[in-house]
Amino acid sequence: QKEVEQNSGPLSVPEGAIASLNCTYSDRGSQSFFWYRQYSGKSPELIMFIYSNGDKEDGRFTAQLNKASQYVSLLIRDSQPSDSATYLCAVRGGGFKTIFGAGTRLFVKA
């Protein structure tokens, strides 16, 4: 079983729609959860982090965490073509190690 699992996609949504990206993880002791965005040929950059159950909103982005279900998601409202990228879910345990998922490719159609 992979430690952090994501649907590889591509996930295709029309401009203005809500994009929903999902991630599950296997280590129940995980403490911090991150969403990174990676444009093609570029390095990953942080969008949001969350470590408490529930929702966390930042602009058009909402991260949702459910530790009981070992599930974290990212919602992108009013999706724009510039949101087209690969979204990496990352999970950190009690130490220094952060495990990345394989990423979900998102394509927003204009």
Place this chain on the structure above:
Amino acid sequence: DTAVSQTPKYLVTQMGNDKSIKCEQNLGHDTMYWYKQDSKKFLKIMFSYNNKELIINETVPNRFSPKSPDKAHLNLHINSLELGDSAVYFCASSRPGLDNEQFFGPGTRLTVL
């Protein structure tokens, strides 16, 4: 100012050669990392140093050897390069804490012929 820098950006070399990739961060972070991203975009941790001390050493061939001369630098030396080493190598740094965002360098695309 570049926060995390890597050199070189591209590296093309023959099998069997030895090469090094350098990384520097000017963010004052204590922790630095090396990741390998393969053709399927899977980002896998290789090594991590905290205050020049090795804290993460994943199952990586011992042909790969990291070196941290000081907190701001983490270099990666690769001996006897193999075709399977072709990938993009990212350096990253972070501060401690639950919200330890990792700042990534631009990556080094290594191609082994």
